[in-house]
Amino acid sequence: MSPRKEAARPGGAEERPVSLWERVARPAPAARVALTPERIAVAAVAVADAEGLDAITMRRLAAELGVAPMAAYRYVSGKSELLDLMVDLVHGELELPEVELGWREALRLLALRNRELLLDHPWLVRIAGGEGALALTPNRLAITERGLAVLDGLGLDADTALAITRSVATYARGMAGNEILLRELMAEQNWGSGEELRSGLAPQMTYLMSTGRYPLYNRSLLTQRRKDDALWQFELGLELLLDGVAARLAGAGFQDG
Amino acid sequence: MSPRKEAARPGGAEERPVSLWERVARPAPAARVALTPERIAVAAVAVADAEGLDAITMRRLAAELGVAPMAAYRYVSGKSELLDLMVDLVHGELELPEVELGWREALRLLALRNRELLLDHPWLVRIAGGEGALALTPNRLAITERGLAVLDGLGLDADTALAITRSVATYARGMAGNEILLRELMAEQNWGSGEELRSGLAPQMTYLMSTGRYPLYNRSLLTQRRKDDALWQFELGLELLLDGVAARLAGAGFQDG
DNA sequence: CGATGGCGTGTACGTCGTATCGATCGAGAT
DNA sequence: ATCTCGATCGATACGACGTACACGCCATCG
Numbered sequence: 001m002s003p004r005k006e007a008a009r010p011g012g013a014e015e016r017p018v019s020l021w022e023r024v025a026r027p028a029p030a031a032r033v034a035l036t037p038e039r040i041a042v043a044a045v046a047v048a049d050a051e052g053l054d055a056i057t058m059r060r061l062a063a064e065l066g067v068a069p070m071a072a073y074r075y076v077s078g079k080s081e082l083l084d085l086m087v088d089l090v091h092g093e094l095e096l097p098e099v100e101l102g103w104r105e106a107l108r109l110l111a112l113r114n115r116e117l118l119l120d121h122p123w124l125v126r127i128a129g130g131e132g133a134l135a136l137t138p139n140r141l142a143i144t145e146r147g148l149a150v151l152d153g154l155g156l157d158a159d160t161a162l163a164i165t166r167s168v169a170t171y172a173r174g175m176a177g178n179e180i181l182l183r184e185l186m187a188e189q190n191w192g193s194g195e196e197l198r199s200g201l202a203p204q205m206t207y208l209m210s211t212g213r214y215p216l217y218n219r220s221l222l223t224q225r226r227k228d229d230a231l232w233q234f235e236l237g238l239e240l241l242l243d244g245v246a247a248r249l250a251g252a253g254f255q256d257g
Numbered sequence: 258m259s260p261r262k263e264a265a266r267p268g269g270a271e272e273r274p275v276s277l278w279e280r281v282a283r284p285a286p287a288a289r290v291a292l293t294p295e296r297i298a299v300a301a302v303a304v305a306d307a308e309g310l311d312a313i314t315m316r317r318l319a320a321e322l323g324v325a326p327m328a329a330y331r332y333v334s335g336k337s338e339l340l341d342l343m344v345d346l347v348h349g350e351l352e353l354p355e356v357e358l359g360w361r362e363a364l365r366l367l368a369l370r371n372r373e374l375l376l377d378h379p380w381l382v383r384i385a386g387g388e389g390a391l392a393l394t395p396n397r398l399a400i401t402e403r404g405l406a407v408l409d410g411l412g413l414d415a416d417t418a419l420a421i422t423r424s425v426a427t428y429a430r431g432m433a434g435n436e437i438l439l440r441e442l443m444a445e446q447n448w449g450s451g452e453e454l455r456s457g458l459a460p461q462m463t464y465l466m467s468t469g470r471y472p473l474y475n476r477s478l479l480t481q482r483r484k485d486d487a488l489w490q491f492e493l494g495l496e497l498l499l500d501g502v503a504a505r506l507a508g509a510g511f512q513d514g
Numbered sequence: 515c516g517a518t519g520g521c522g523t524g525t526a527c528g529t530c531g532t533a534t535c536g537a538t539c540g541a542g543a544t
Numbered sequence: 545a546t547c548t549c550g551a552t553c554g555a556t557a558c559g560a561c562g563t564a565c566a567c568g569c570c571a572t573c574g
Contacts, residue, residue, distance in 0.1 A: 207275075244498055327534095
């Protein structure tokens with residue numbers, strides 16, 4: 001689907017492909033090189049934060065780095081690896097909750113901070129492909145690792161602990177993604193969160209509602225009071241999930257605070 | 258972010274923008290026109306199913322329809338509306354569970370069928386933007402509507418019912434997305450699900466594991482027995498969520514089978 | 515001091531989305 | 545029966561993108 005080739009790299013002529021992260025970990029061979037994977041990733045994240053993912057162009061990025069369009073290709077095999085680098089970089093910002101907080105609070109914080117990370121870097125939602133959405137970057141793995149640490153010693157088998165961690169993280173990313181897309185959709189049509197929002201998702205929604213196919217949904221839009229409170233919605237589902245975990249733990253014959 | 262303009266369309270020269278879905282609902286003005294939104298969407302879905310989302314090109318699509326590259330633009334304002342059409346079309350395939358099954362079983366089926374839909378049309382994962390990921394297409398709204406119907410009359414307020422429905426749907430899409438991306442990643446490096454899989458996520462994983470930063474994760478990979486059983490993982494998290502809902506319903510003073 | 519090899523440059527190709535304008539043809543009015 | 549008009553589709557073209565490729569530069573090491 002999306003071909004991955006290896007970037008040229010320092011160190012000689014092996015034949016085995018070396019993963020991006022191994023290449024990244026290699027120290028800069030000289031202090032005077034203009035580019036490093038870090039510099040590239042930092043610049044790219046800055047652009048994406050400021051102008052969205054569409055602004056991320058190999059040419060634009062090169063301009064930002066004061067360098068020729070093709071220069072970055074020595075450190076990155078292509079745009080998808082660049083995106084991987086960006087994803088990993090921002091996940092380094094996430095502060096991992098202490099295990100001592102107990103599994104529930106720690107998992108809760110993990111989810112909430114995941115949400116905040118997405119909101120701080122909305123372009124993350126648009127990166128669905130590759131290793132970006134899985135956990136296969138160092139800093140994302142560290143987050144999963146902490147999730148497992150938090151559940152360690154509670155009597156869960158490996159499969160269950162991992163599935164719980166993934167469920168919570170997936171829920172958090174999914175809900176935060178919804179929130180971001182809604183927000184962008186609103187900005188795109190420049191509504192404030194004022195009257196139009198309160199009257200449903202006008203205007204594209206109004207037609208669909210007028211068809212009468214969605215009476216309950218329509219009633220919800222009119223009835224609900226916390227419509228614009230995305231955090232409330234986020235936390236509600238999160239608590240459902242954590243309640244389920246708590247029940248599972250109790251069933252396993254353990255409890256915890 | 259992604260500009261939306263209105264496609265030219267039959268019927269004269271109004272000035273108010275008309276939503277895609279309203280335009281779609283308009284009957285074909287003549288029986289002899291070559292193109293309709295439906296024909297376009299069907300062809301596009303066929304291509305995407307067979308060759309992935311990257312194969313979807315306005316030119317390719319036109320060729321598939323036996324028509325000039327720009328022809329589809331009379332029915333669709335741009336590629337993003339085409340994607341909206343595709344998203345909506347495939348969601349029409351999802352069979353809605355009967356309300357009589359009871360909220361838990363119905364919600365469970367909704368989640369499982371959502372998952373199957375994604376697996377049948379893996380390109381859905383790659384469409385993050387626009388109304389695609391929110392529920393703002395007719396067939397997706399119908400799914401949400403059924404979710405609300407299933408929870409109706411159980412004493413939940415509008416906000417809670419909607420949040421629950423969305424939580425379940427978001428969880429389902431997120432987990433199915435993980436599954437698809439993992440599957441694609443595996444195909445990309447042509448492992449079977451054989452030895453490499455069983456030994457972790459080799460080869461790009463092996464380097465990261467060898468750093469020793471992820472002892473628990475590493476142990477999980479070695480210990481777990483249902484690693485490749487994505488459905489099991491899916492259902493585990495789903496049950497957690499539904500357990501949480503059940504607790505909330507019990508707290509609201511209701512029960513149900 | 516000469517050679518080596520990594521680093522960044524310059525140029526160019528193929529493909530994409532889509533703006534614009536012109537040709538065509540069926541239906542409704544006369 | 546003819547005219548006319550607008551809906552429909554075709555042809556051409558433009559700018560931007562990702563990236564392949566081959567070349568100059570320069571620090572380093574023998």
